[in-house]
Amino acid sequence: MAKTITASIEQGNAELYAGLTPAQLIRIYRLMYLSRRTDDREILLKRQQKIFFQVSGAGHEALLVAAGLALKPGYDWFYPYYRDRALCLTLGNTVEEMLLQSVGAASDVASGGRQMPSHWSNPRLHIVSQSSSVTTQCVQAVGCAEAGRYLAGHPAAAEQRPGDYSAFKATEFQGDEVVYVSLGEGATSEGEFWEAISSASNLRLPVLFVVEDNGYAISVPVEVNTPGGNISRLVANFPNFFFAEVDGTDPVESYAAFTQAVKHCRSGKGPAFVHGHVIRQYSHSFSDD
């Protein structure tokens, strides 16, 4: 049996791995493992009081690496949240960059020591600075997508004038860039989530909403936050969306969903919503038990 499957892989059987090659599967595993070990190292550093806070992405890795592989760093835009370590590693953040934020170093590319660890920000990769507030990234991601469309339709906007703000803000656009934004299932309780998906729906914007559903918001189970316990069922009637609900611990299933979602967004048809079921392997953060 194993021999047959290996042969199929060597033939590049697209259906078996959603178009992923064996080399990519290995890379996926490496990135997932890298993310987990970085979390573990941070936990160790926290115990040694060499860093001052820790929040992990353990259990979310498969979904996130799949997302990272389906998108393009420095081309697309990213509004992740604090469990998205595996996404950021896939996009090109290094472990060293992440740990520099954890120790609060001056050369921390995300914040120069001003923000807690896992508050991703990397201008080179188009990962936009995150706050600790959940959900606030959603409406911003919508605006980011609007800007991409506007810039593509208004070439005059690229002009930079000495003496005003534009001198310090070059613009760039691709015409089909996607804006990724993620949040936990508990964070979908916030009103701004609904404001964001409403605007994205109405304006048909290329925003890829990713809900990482691990069943808990600190100690609060999903059915307390989400009527019916499943966010996909609630948002299902928003127009212009591509919807997918996947096992977020299966990187191949996740990748298949993401490639379709990204294709939908790039084509200008509208936003996408990928709901990944994952597990929160560790506590909410180091301060939780």
Add this chain to the structure above:
Amino acid sequence: MRLLRDGILDPAAINRLEQEVDEEVRSAAERVLRAALPEVGSIQRHVYSEDLDPTSEKLATPAVQTPDAQERTMADLINACMKDEMQRDARIVVFGQDVADTSHDQELRQGLVKGKGGVFKLTSGLQREFGADRVYNARLAEADIVGRAIGMATRGLKPVVEVQFFDYIWPAMHQLRNELSLLRWRSNGGYSAPVVVRVAIGGYLTGGSVYHSQCGESIFTHTPGIRVVFPSNALDANGLLRTAIRCDDPVLFFEHKRLYRETYGRAAYPGASFAIPFGKANLVRPGKDMTLITYGAVVPRALRAAQQASSELGLEVDLLDLRTLSPYDWEAIAISVKKTGRVIVAHEDMLSWGYGAEIVARIADELFEYLDAPVKRVAAMDTFVAYQPILEDAILPQPDDLFRAMAELGKY
């Protein structure tokens, strides 16, 4: 373990991979523990833009005479500034509730509708001139309006959005305080969002009541990272809005709705480049006996009181209109206080914990030796504004209240 099951990697290869990763993580940790820490002296960097200083004298551009010499209201000159700036800068987009002429652009082009352009008509005609992809209505959701503006500004656009009434700014508060004001500092300059948020503010409306009359500027001056501007007249509104739009910081631009179409403070159109830098107060009238520091709708009221004090009591009040609240013109305050030795700080917002408390505290601290009397404040009662006009009149500071304060302080 798909890799094992499908024969892609054997256990030995997996172990090797994992060991490699373990080593990558371990050595990264070792390196970062030797990394330099930030310097305490760097703490204030990137609270505001390090590239463009909106208080710079270089930004001051005088008014020019144009063929259009008719006196215009504050609403007119704000609208004119927006038109001029949108012609100059293709990155400006305008959205908010009701700001469009119409969401059905076709009807506008076919001449079927007049066009709304804002509940106070401040954005009237902008859609007609610049198109529905630059001027459009937003959904009834303030956090959405401000949050989307942040996302756009991050990409280099200049959103000039509107919150219809200051009384309804609160749903946007999270985005304003935790995101817009903080983005540059928390990213150590990596990202910024120089958005302009225009807001209709204030009372003295005779029936505006609790939810159309609010002030609360001190809540925003108390938020580092955002500029707060509060003009009292048409010319200042035009010149300060220009600076707000062209600058590299987020700005809350407060427009007093009672002053929109007042006779007081009208001015001729000053041309398309007129600009006033932030942090420069205006001396409305000079005086040697007493300093009165204020802004917004209290400026004309304080002027009436000062004129009365001059004619009835022979008291000459040095009347300072701050125009911008953060930053504010401490130098002008110091010059005046050193000259007069007596100070009143007045504002429309409630007295306790209001904007005046900060100014008064700083005067008492840094100008103590120059004071001949305690520093006084005149402001609204610590309640919201009531509907019944006789109640509103009592709650908000009136020229009589200001005159009485001047008289009392003059006697100390």
